[in-house]
Amino acid sequence: MTRRVLVLAHTGREESLKAAWEACAQLHDSGIVPVMQESELADMERFFGHLTQPVEILHDHVMLPDVELVMVLGGDGTILRAAELVRDVDVPLLGVNLGHVGFLAESERADLAQTVEWIARRDYTVEERMTIDVQVWVRGQKIWHTWALNEAAIEKANRERMLELVTEVDERPLSSFGCDGVVLATPTGSTAYAFSAGGPVVWPEVEALLIVPISAHALFAKPLVVSPRSRLAVEVLTRTGAEGVLWCDGRRSVDLPPGARVEVTKSPTPVRLARTHQTPFSARLVRKFELPIHGWRGPVPQSGAIHTGPIPVVRTPAPMPPLQVPAKDHPEEDETDPANAK
Numbered sequence: 001m002t003r004r005v006l007v008l009a010h011t012g013r014e015e016s017l018k019a020a021w022e023a024c025a026q027l028h029d030s031g032i033v034p035v036m037q038e039s040e041l042a043d044m045e046r047f048f049g050h051l052t053q054p055v056e057i058l059h060d061h062v063m064l065p066d067v068e069l070v071m072v073l074g075g076d077g078t079i080l081r082a083a084e085l086v087r088d089v090d091v092p093l094l095g096v097n098l099g100h101v102g103f104l105a106e107s108e109r110a111d112l113a114q115t116v117e118w119i120a121r122r123d124y125t126v127e128e129r130m131t132i133d134v135q136v137w138v139r140g141q142k143i144w145h146t147w148a149l150n151e152a153a154i155e156k157a158n159r160e161r162m163l164e165l166v167t168e169v170d171e172r173p174l175s176s177f178g179c180d181g182v183v184l185a186t187p188t189g190s191t192a193y194a195f196s197a198g199g200p201v202v203w204p205e206v207e208a209l210l211i212v213p214i215s216a217h218a219l220f221a222k223p224l225v226v227s228p229r230s231r232l233a234v235e236v237l238t239r240t241g242a243e244g245v246l247w248c249d250g251r252r253s254v255d256l257p258p259g260a261r262v263e264v265t266k267s268p269t270p271v272r273l274a275r276t277h278q279t280p281f282s283a284r285l286v287r288k289f290e291l292p293i294h295g296w297r298g299p300v301p302q303s304g305a306i307h308t309g310p311i312p313v314v315r316t317p318a319p320m321p322p323l324q325v326p327a328k329d330h331p332e333e334d335e336t337d338p339a340n341a342k
Contacts, residue, residue, distance in 0.1 A: 075099020
């Protein structure tokens with residue numbers, strides 16, 4: 001059976017086009033048919049010339065359900081674009097980081113040849129990342145319905161005017177305040193916009209929803225972590241007339257007039273990410289953020305591996321006998337004796 005891998009690249013960067021060229025050649029040499037979008041293939045051939053190995057065109061020669069894997073060459077933004085492309089099909093994404101932090105990417109540019117080898121051997125696993133369902137309501141009418149892998153960010157539309165919002169959890173109001181916005185994020189998005197706004201870092205395997213206010217003018221406007229079964233909502237208050245804008249993953253947006261309501265719930269459709277090695281998330285944090293770990297001594301050995309001798313028995317000594325005072329030959333008269341009183 002013919003194996004096909006879709007190569008998706010950030011065509012606005014020369015490094016990305018070069019990596020796509022190398023990936024197509026290495027996939028072909030491994031017996032895998034490379035697939036590209038027509039516009040991206042044209043950009044690559046315009047820069048490097050015609051490819052010597054055959055490349056199939058997506059939607060012309062092959063459809064998305066026939067692709068085994070999407071190899072994404074770029075940063076997190078390119079991976080988010082790829083997630084949009086495969087939203088309705090069961091195809092995993094494998095990212096090769098060509099950007100800055102690249103939290104969603106699995107490998108780096110220097111590991112491109114090794115990554116192709118892992119793909120050829122099917123030496124990878126697939127993990128599912130939680131996504132959110134986002135709806136926008138205005139005057140009782142649903143005007144927008146979309147999804148997000150990282151976050152739904154509500155921001156003020158005008159720089160000079162603060163946005164007045166009220167937050168809600170499970171159909172109960174929580175707090176209202178003026179702010180620059182609110183981020184409603186997934187655990188995957190906890191290291192993205194929500195992280196920049198002061199939110200907590202949440203491990204990807206933890207299913208939860210995050211509420212992170214942005215520059216809130218309030219005493220109680222702390223980041224919150226709630227159940228994935230909860231329904232979050234944010235309403236734009238009408239008392240100041242300020243308008244907002246909703247961004248999902250920084251790629252799709254809609255205007256929020258005063259009175260607009262944004263509802264967020266867990267989506268039943270996850271994003272599937274391919275992993276070539278099981279790196280702990282803590283190690284990924286250390287590597288991506290270059291966290292200082294000098295002085296770390298490692299975990300304490302397990303009790304079963306510790307060899308000790310018998311526990312000594314400490315016995316309490318017997319009490320000392322009372323001190324015996326010898327009697328005197330001529331005892332002095334006791335002045336306290338009533339018989340000796342004068």
